[in-house]
Amino acid sequence: MSLARHHLEELKAISGQNGWIDRPDDMQPFLIEPREKYQGTTPLILLPDSVNKVAEIVAYCASHKIPVVPQGGNTGLVGGSIPTTGGDEILISLKRLNRIRDRDDHNQTMTVEAGCILSDIQAAAQDMDCLFPLSLAAEGSCMIGGNLSTNAGGVNVLHYGNMRSLVLGLEVVLPNGDIWHGLSGLRKDNTGYDLKQIFIGAEGTLGIITAATLRLYPYPHEKQTAFVAVPTPQAAVDLLTLARKISGGTITAFEIIPRRGIEMVTRHMPGTRDPMTQAYDWYVLLECSSSLNRDLLDLEKVMERILTTAMDGELVLDGVIAKNQAESDNLWHLRENMSEAQKFDGGSIKHDISVPISAIPDFLTRAGNVVADMIPGARPVPFGHLGDGNLHYNISQPLDMDKQEFLGKWPALNRKVHDVVQEFDGSFSAEHGIGRMKTDEMSHYKTKVEMDMMRRLKDMLDPDNIMNPGVILKKVQK
């Protein structure tokens, strides 16, 4: 279906000069997601530069039942920011809505518009000698509106929580074009339902987030990064428990990496190298940080104490501690390039799962057996946020298998691995969301009560289903 020309012209007029794109070549980068799994079409991309323009656009679309797809940095991995191929959805990019509206040193908050890039927000917080703790490999291009809409996680969740914990207030354009002015900076406010939480993680299906008041923390000037070899995933879990107990709450990141992952990164990603001379089966990248000065808290000693205690208990076999920021960056590059490196090793089927931290070793064994039974020779590369019980359980293809044949098994393998996740009371989508990719898994694993509540919420706020239709909840014929 195509949209009537007069609608497109009206929408261009509302969005104003420099506020729209309709040339196919210019639109192309907005219409494909990072893994190239989703490619969509649209007759028009709108780039409003004020909340009032967003509201006017949405009101117009609501009155003409024109579906809209909100987009931030387009780094989402589940197809939620990409229109379908139907050609009747308008894409609204928030990238020009990118001002920092307010900085409040005493309240330790910053109010930013949805199109602010995450790394710009981190830098602005640092200018206040503060930390905005959300950190992920896509931080140079993802935007805070997208981070909120996916309830992004990243590497510091262990200490600071995910996006849901980092926001105090929101401004949202509702599906009828109304603006909800909820930009509160309050830490205590028990006046009924916490409405902002409805929009966090809603992936643009309940409204368009236009601004947020974010929580800041004292900047952790002291930091220790270590990369250690552990004999087993169980040892990694034991190391986490030990580190939590003796680090005085300073552990801020704890990531697990398998040998196969290190081999792929060092083979394919220029400038990376194995920091140890000997090969080990599993590694942990852990970081302690603190805003206390070294004379008050010597983090070097804290890290040394963690590692020597762990070595005495045979939880750690070998390790390096970064001596400076450059060495710390090099260790982090190994972790951050883990997904990218797999692209050079053939097809890779992804899972973004979480289970209770204590269940991770058993999950890895059970899931490994399931994968080997279904696709002999497939190569699991499970890595990620062990400190949050969240693994990117990626499976690289067998070396002798055709890539397309392997990728054709994606949904069936997902279901088998997610069944194992279910056995451990885990989640089939820990931090990347549902998008268009996991709607079948949603209806399969969520209970009828949960699905009914979500559908009723969606129907109440968006009765004509114009906000990112088909994302999170599959379209139903009425």
Ligand SMILES: Cc1cc2nc3c(=O)[nH]c(=O)nc-3n(C[C@H](O)[C@H](O)[C@H](O)COP(=O)(O)OP(=O)(O)OC[C@H]3O[C@@H](n4cnc5c(N)ncnc54)[C@H](O)[C@@H]3O)c2cc1C
């Ligand atoms: C290399 C790489 C590493 C990553 N690492 C992590 C990680 O560690 N942790 C993690 O959680 N994610 C990770 N991601 C996924 C992705 O970066 C996050 O989901 C991010 O929060 C998406 O932000 P974005 O601005 O790119 O959103 P987009 O991709 O543009 O959109 C994501 C969803 O939010 C909706 N949306 C966007 N903006 C708005 C808005 N203003 N209002 C309403 N809805 C909106 C879209 O419609 C879509 O459904 C990674 C991605 C890549 C490519």
